[in-house]
Amino acid sequence: MANPRSLLADTRPLENVHFRRLWLANIVTVIGAQLTVVAVPAQIYAMTGASAYVGLTGVFGLVPLVIFGLWGGALADAMDRRTVLVCTTLGLILTSALFWAQAVSGASNVWLLLGLFSVQQAFFAVNQPTRSAVLPKLLPPEQLPAANSLNMTVMQAGAIAGPLVGGALIPLLGFSWLYLADTVTLLATLGAVVALPRLPVEGVAITPGLRSVIDGLAYLKGHPVLLMSFVVDIIAMVFGMPRALFPEMAHTSFGGPTEGGLAFALLFAAIPAGAVIGGIFSGWVSRVERQGLAVISCVIVWGLAIVGFGVATGLAQGSPGVFLWIAVGMLVVGGAADMASAAFRTSMLQTAAKDEVRGRLQGVFIVVVAGGPRVADVAHGASAAMVGTAATAAGGGVLVVVGTVVAALLVPAFVRYRLVRQPLT
DSSP, X not given: OOOGGGGSOOOGGGGSHHHHHHHHHHHHHHHHHHHHHHHHHHHHHHHHOOHHHHHHHHHHHHHHHHHHHHHHHHHXXXXXXXHHHHXXXXXXXXXXXXXXXXXXXXXXXXXXXXXXXHHHHHHHHHHHHHHHHHHHHHSOGGGHHHHHHHHHHHHHHHHHHHHHHHHHHHHHHOHHHHHHHHHHHHHHHHHHHHTSOOOOOOSSOXXXXXXXXXXXXXXXXXXXXXXXXXHHHHHHHHHHOOXXXXXXXXXXXXXXXXXXXXXXXXXXXHHHHHHHHHHHTOGGGGGOXXXXXXXXHHHHHHHHHHHHHHHHHHXXXXXXXXXXXXXXXXXXXXXXXXXXXXHHHHHHHHHHSOHHHHHHHHHHHHHHHHHHHHHHHHHHHHHHHHHOHHHHHHHHHHHHHHHHHHHHHHOHHHHHOOOOSSOOO
């Protein structure tokens, strides 16, 4: 019989002092960051009373995320990565402090707030690819899936706790205290990155710019296994992320009020909750060598879970009852599968790619992860207007399964891919 402890998250990466410092600091920092995620749209709405201005955060956030995600990956392949992490963390601290300053001063300029948000997202877009690119320098390849699972568990837990805490504190303390908390908690991450050793890039030095970004994308073209890691994620997110439908589903399918309610909260919390549960019981990921097959399997499970979610929503017919809990359960299963898929895909990029291109590939990863769900929002919203929310969700899940199977058949090398200890040439 298997040891029950083997089902729990593999904590061996925490034995590495540098990873442990980064991970512990991230626990604190993620909560602070989520407070700002809640405070910015809430403050914009308080200033303007218009959801249209709140919606602009999508544009002001996505554009710098795409531009600086790609350029930041190139920067991470050109400079000592410790230096990049220190500078971008200082930039995040500065922007959080400026958020605090404008709130304390009573400023009411929505464009100032949106501008600060864009700058913050630019620093974030450079910081995150670099953080991922340094892990193979700190940990052996077989521990990377566990390390990525640990990181994602913290991120998803923060995505649940941050909004709950922020939503409760805004009426009591106001926006300025939330921004101040974000500023202070970022100091923990600064301490962790300052304590890192020098992390120079191995291989040929590059000049960060458009040419180096194009070279990074060309590297993907020559390595179909790595390219497929992005393709399957795009399939999963564009066709299978139904979050844009949650408000209407909560109201029309599960009988909730138009302004939110229990069903609304449960639907939005279910996927990150599933990811946290999947992270807690992620001990198995370290024992998987056929990582390509694992990714395909996880994405198919995600697609089937979304099909089940759509069917349960369609059967609810305006009454929550048991179908609400079935729908939430399907999203929880999907969230756990997505967490495992992301852990394997990130590990593949970290181990199979040469060190000199890891930053740029992680930059592409950030763009895909951030952009896919936003494309899904548009596609699902348009489809729901024609065929309804339940059919859109269930149909999207079917397309995920079909698309993933087709992709696996077209690139069998991805399915055969195993954990490698040397980069692909």
